[in-house]
Amino acid sequence: MIRIARTAAPAALTRLGANWAKAHEEAFLQAPQAYLDGDQSLPVKVHVYGHDDVRIALRDMQHSKCCYCEVHMDEYMARHVEHWRPKGGVCQDRDGPELKPGYYWLAYDWDNLLLACVVCNSLNKGTQFPLRDPTRRARSHLDVLADEAPLLLRPDHDDPDDHIEWRDDQPRGRTDEGWATIEVVGLIRDDDPRRTKAFKAIELAYERLLKMSNHAAFQVEAQAYLEQLRLAVDPRSEFSAMARSYLAPLPFPQSFQL
Numbered sequence: 001m002i003r004i005a006r007t008a009a010p011a012a013l014t015r016l017g018a019n020w021a022k023a024h025e026e027a028f029l030q031a032p033q034a035y036l037d038g039d040q041s042l043p044v045k046v047h048v049y050g051h052d053d054v055r056i057a058l059r060d061m062q063h064s065k066c067c068y069c070e071v072h073m074d075e076y077m078a079r080h081v082e083h084w085r086p087k088g089g090v091c092q093d094r095d096g097p098e099l100k101p102g103y104y105w106l107a108y109d110w111d112n113l114l115l116a117c118v119v120c121n122s123l124n125k126g127t128q129f130p131l132r133d134p135t136r137r138a139r140s141h142l143d144v145l146a147d148e149a150p151l152l153l154r155p156d157h158d159d160p161d162d163h164i165e166w167r168d169d170q171p172r173g174r175t176d177e178g179w180a181t182i183e184v185v186g187l188i189r190d191d192d193p194r195r196t197k198a199f200k201a202i203e204l205a206y207e208r209l210l211k212m213s214n215h216a217a218f219q220v221e222a223q224a225y226l227e228q229l230r231l232a233v234d235p236r237s238e239f240s241a242m243a244r245s246y247l248a249p250l251p252f253p254q255s256f257q258l
Contacts, residue, residue, distance in 0.1 A: 001067070001181070002155065002241050003158075003160060006061060006154045010054050013053070017048055017107075020045050020107070021107065028140060038089075041101060042088075044104065044107045045107075049087075054113065058081065065236075066115065067116050068187065070239050070241065070242075071119075074190055080116060082113070082114045082115060083103070083115075084107050084129040084152070088100075090129050091101045092129075092132060093255055094124075098127055116185075126185035128198075158177070160178075160181075161245075163178030163181070165178075166246060167194075169196050170188055170189075171242075198232075198238060198239045201240070203246070207224050209226055226256045
């Protein structure tokens with residue numbers, strides 16, 4: 001998980017989203033208890049928050065990576081627009097009761113939208129959105145979001161490095177927010193061959209760089225391994241946070257600085 005620099009909202013979302021958000025707010029006010037009891041639901045419009053312009057903007061903003069696990073997403077996976085604060089329902093943890101109707105007024109809010117892979121979003125996060133004090137959760141657009149203290153990291157707002165560290169290819173929390181995020185999106189994956197393969201490649205490249213950098217005949221090869229490591233820590237690469245965490249404390253030969 002890396003820090004993401006949020007770009008400007010796509011025109012399509014600004015144009016269509018405000019009207020639909022207002023319509024949802026007005027509908028809620030007509031029968032608030034029915035919505036809070038789950039007897040009625042608000043028809044959130046996928047074609048608005050999932051507009052092609054929105055997905056493209058999120059894809060470019062996130063370097064075509066999942067906002068949580070950093071796996072590169074193909075076009076099918078990129079269609080899964082993630083609501084950081086869930087839109088239809090919300091629960092404190094995966095075993096807790098789901099409250100309705102969710103953060104419906106943020107369904108088209110650009111600051112609430114990200115791209116996440118199927119594993120992080122659908123198989124793990126779902127409608128989870130843990131707070132330090134769940135009794136302070138906003139239940140409607142009439143409540144104050146600033147009263148909440150979310151435990152789930154928002155990568156365009158929080159620096160994940162302040163909250164999550166890595167031990168080889170597995171993450172560990174530095175803070176409550178770090179541990180909560182790891183749990184909610186299932187970042188501990190002992191059987192993830194893609195991430196394990198990436199880590200082993202980084203480990204091997206570093207070992208070979210050290211060996212070859214000491215021999216004049218292998219300077220070209222050593223430079224190639226250095227470039228491999230530089231690519232691994234590039235924010236556009238998969239698992240760059242893991243690569244950076246592993247390599248940052250390691251010594252490098254004087255003429256082969258990362």
